[in-house]
Amino acid sequence: xxxxxxxxxxxxxxxxxxxxxxxxxxxxxxxxxxxxxxxxxxxxxxxxxxxxxxxxxxxxxxxxxxxxxxxxxxxxxxxxxxxxxxxxxxxxxxxxxxxxxxxxxxxxxxxxxxxxxxxxxxxxxxxxxxxxxxxxxxxxxxxxxxxxxxxxxxxxxxxxxxxxxxxxxxxxxxxxxxxxxxxxxxxxxxxxxxxxxxxxxxxxxxxxxxxxxxxxxxxxxxxxxxxxxxxxxxxxxxxxxxxxxxxxxxxxxxxxxxxxxxxxxxxxxxxxxxxxxxxxxxxxxxxxxxxxxxxxxxxxxxxxxxxxxxxxxxxxxxxxxxxxxxxxxxxxxxxxxxxxxxxxxxxxxxxxxxxxxxxxxxxxxxxxxxxxxxxxxxxxxxxxxxxxxxxxxxxxxxxx
Ligand code: 3PG
Numbered sequence: 001x002x003x004x005x006x007x008x009x010x011x012x013x014x015x016x017x018x019x020x021x022x023x024x025x026x027x028x029x030x031x032x033x034x035x036x037x038x039x040x041x042x043x044x045x046x047x048x049x050x051x052x053x054x055x056x057x058x059x060x061x062x063x064x065x066x067x068x069x070x071x072x073x074x075x076x077x078x079x080x081x082x083x084x085x086x087x088x089x090x091x092x093x094x095x096x097x098x099x100x101x102x103x104x105x106x107x108x109x110x111x112x113x114x115x116x117x118x119x120x121x122x123x124x125x126x127x128x129x130x131x132x133x134x135x136x137x138x139x140x141x142x143x144x145x146x147x148x149x150x151x152x153x154x155x156x157x158x159x160x161x162x163x164x165x166x167x168x169x170x171x172x173x174x175x176x177x178x179x180x181x182x183x184x185x186x187x188x189x190x191x192x193x194x195x196x197x198x199x200x201x202x203x204x205x206x207x208x209x210x211x212x213x214x215x216x217x218x219x220x221x222x223x224x225x226x227x228x229x230x231x232x233x234x235x236x237x238x239x240x241x242x243x244x245x246x247x248x249x250x251x252x253x254x255x256x257x258x259x260x261x262x263x264x265x266x267x268x269x270x271x272x273x274x275x276x277x278x279x280x281x282x283x284x285x286x287x288x289x290x291x292x293x294x295x296x297x298x299x300x301x302x303x304x305x306x307x308x309x310x311x312x313x314x315x316x317x318x319x320x321x322x323x324x325x326x327x328x329x330x331x332x333x334x335x336x337x338x339x340x341x342x343x344x345x346x347x348x349x350x351x352x353x354x355x356x357x358x359x360x361x362x363x364x365x366x367x368x369x370x371x372x373x374x375x376x377x378x379x380x381x382x383x384x385x386x387x388x389x390x391x392x393x394x395x396x397x398x399x400x
Contacts, residue, residue, distance in 0.1 A: 004140060004168065009050060012052065014046050014136055015056065015157065016054065016056065016140045017140070017141050018056070019035055019058075020074055021060065022035050022074070024068075029073070030073065035145065036077055038169050040081050043055065047082065053110065054104075055112065058115050058116040062116050071112075089113055092113050121153060124151050124152050124155060126152075128152045129159065134160070139162070139163070140165055140167045141388055142166070142168065143170070144170045144372055145375075147373070148386045154387065173369075173371055173376075181348070181381070189211060190215070191214075191302075192207065192215070192217075192220075192316055193318045194317065194353065197244065202378075202382035204248055206381060212309075214257050214258070214259045215305060217262060218316050221262055221291070222235035222236055223241050233287055233291070235267075262298035264280065265280060267292065268292045268326070269289055271320075293321075299333070303336050306336055313348045314347070314354050315351065315377075317330040327360075334360075348367070349367050349369065349370045350371050351371040
């Protein structure tokens with residue numbers, strides 16, 4: 001992927017696609033600014049090198065122009081983090097935007113309005129991509145969280161604007177989620193959780209090719225237990241994935257991967273935060289009870305396995321961690337990864353719920369890498385090529 005540091009930036013108009021899709025509350029306050037903070041190094045580099053930054057993002061999934069999906073609430077935080085006043089445009093293409101671009105000083109930042117206010121964005125219409133491209137001299141894609149979408153501002157624009165290079169965040173995500181996972185310091189452990197096997201098949205299959213140890217947790221384990229002939233009470237089971245679970249276990253064995261399933265579970269009499277709960281061996285889940293977390297013996301066994309590793313990737317919680325009572329297993333894993341990170345183990349948190357867990361425990365800062373992508377990091381871990389990245393490969397990675 002093209003190198004941003006190699007580009008001659010002074011006085012150049014740079015179209016930066018970032019993923020500033022942050023959660024907002026009902027009063028339009030940002031409730032988690034991680035993605036804004038993650039976009040800052042690239043923008044700062046551009047500012048410091050005298051570029052004129054045209055910043056673009058989507059927010060949410062608006063159908064047409066929808067005020068509650070405006071990027072306006074992001075301006076104060078962006079300005080604060082960059083140390084300059086960011087100018088906001090009311091559109092992302094058109095004469096008004098062109099005027100604002102023309103008035104941009106070197107080192108200035110213009111934030112365009114939500115690019116998804118145009119349906120042409122998601123349809124990846126060339127005419128729209130061309131209009132976006134016409135604003136600038138150079139394209140920097142730093143929107144890792146949206147790199148799995150072939151949209152006008154992520155993929156289409158590269159056809160009209162060259163060079164098209166990766167920003168620092170996109171590059172870092174690739175370094176960890178592709179680089180560190182493909183050529184890991186060994187032993188390499190993957191921890192995969194989440195409620196359904198069906199949503200993690202691709203990730204498990206791909207990681208089975210690369211890891212030495214695979215730890216499974218979350219709701220998906222009950223499909224594996226049932227496939228092994230255990231009673232699972234009223235736990236979540238995907239009946240149509242029993243054969244698949246059996247074949248994944250066999251595949252791990254054939255590949256010499258040490259696959260560990262939890263040996264004990266925390267069970268509940270209903271799916272609720274105030275459910276009655278108890279800890280039982282995985283082989284002794286009574287009828288009418290459901291497993292909602294991994295138990296303390298499993299945590300101990302998992303921790304011992306993790307102690308032997310040099311690289312760990314984690315995707316998906318160990319239990320229903322939104323309910324305090326069933327968050328213990330997930331939090332224990334987060335703490336273990338933090339401890340090992342401090343000892344030099346490479347720890348990679350691959351998007352979505354596991355990121356939320358690490359943040360909840362307050363150990364996000366000590367991890368080697370926390371992905372800013374949900375769907376994008378899953379697809380990368382499945383070994384898929386991301387359209388927003390592939391488009392950059394085809395572009396010329398040199399100075400304008
Ligand atoms: C995300 O939140 O995962 C990205 O911003 C992509 O958003 P999308 O799923 O609406 O395309």
